[in-house]
Amino acid sequence: MKIVFKIISQLRLLAALAVLAAAVPARADQVYFTPRDLLGDFFRSSQNVTYKKIQLDDGARQRLQHRLGYTPSKQSYTFYVATSGGHVDGYALIDEEKGEHQPITFAVKLSPAGKIERQEIVIYREARGDEVRDEKFRHQFVGKGPSDAITTEQDIMAVSGATISSRAMAVGVKRAVVLFDELVKPTVVVTASR
Numbered sequence: 001m002k003i004v005f006k007i008i009s010q011l012r013l014l015a016a017l018a019v020l021a022a023a024v025p026a027r028a029d030q031v032y033f034t035p036r037d038l039l040g041d042f043f044r045s046s047q048n049v050t051y052k053k054i055q056l057d058d059g060a061r062q063r064l065q066h067r068l069g070y071t072p073s074k075q076s077y078t079f080y081v082a083t084s085g086g087h088v089d090g091y092a093l094i095d096e097e098k099g100e101h102q103p104i105t106f107a108v109k110l111s112p113a114g115k116i117e118r119q120e121i122v123i124y125r126e127a128r129g130d131e132v133r134d135e136k137f138r139h140q141f142v143g144k145g146p147s148d149a150i151t152t153e154q155d156i157m158a159v160s161g162a163t164i165s166s167r168a169m170a171v172g173v174k175r176a177v178v179l180f181d182e183l184v185k186p187t188v189v190v191t192a193s194r
Contacts, residue, residue, distance in 0.1 A: 030124045032133070033107070035094055038122060042109045043082035046089045052079045054183045067146075067178050079184050088112045091180060097172035099126045100164040108141075108176040114185055116141045119173055129162035132169050137162075141173050146181035150174040 033041070039049050055076045056064070065071045082089040091110040096103040102125035109118040119141045121133045131137065140156050151170050152158040158166035 030130065031122070032124070033120060033122045035122070038094070038107055038120060039080055039082075039092060042092050042107070042118065043080075043089060045084065046082035047084040049080055049082045052081055052184060053077070054079065054179070056183075060183060063182050064178065067182070068175060072175060072179075077179055077183075079180065088186075090117065091184065093176045093179065094122060095172055095176060097168040097175075099129065099168045102126055104132075104165060104168055104172075106169060106172055108173055110177065110180055113145075114177060114180045115143055115145045116173065116177065118142065119169070121169075126165065129159075129165035131159040131162040132165045134159065137166065137169075141169075144173075144177065146177045148177075150177070 043049055053076055054060075056072065056074070061071050077093060077095065080092040080094075082091070090112060091114075092107055093110075094105065094107045096105050098104075104121065104125065105123035107120045107122050108116060109120075111117050119138045121130070124130045124133065137157075137159050141150070144150055144155075149155045150173055152163075152167045156166065156170045
């Protein structure tokens, strides 16, 4: 009889552990790029890659709120700037956007004019939904700029089974191009000649 109670106790313990394990979302931290490797891949032919750290002041926060519909939670962003021979080859932003449970680290490569040239998942932490890494999904962002909608309801087709991750990427990529447009894009100064 003592053995039966011991087995029942062990089964109860296993059942309790199974319930606990099911309640906690599994994490699948998959690192696909280090920042250094990704920037090297983005800017293979560039001579130099530096960075520009952007601090958000109250004016910037208000402009971003107006354009994005929300105020970014971070106080600063770091844009990488690739140059060769004195001209800019492009820009990149590595950022995070919350997926269903965990943040998704992603990167956006921008042309000197601020158009998306490439989007990559750097670290994916969710148990499901990593189909947002597929080329077909990521290619939808290429060529888009700050005046484009970049939403899953309008011009980005969400991946079936990865709807939340698809939306997260659309939100994050849109933020990248708007941040560039508002705070990084070089302004052209026209001087009058006599």
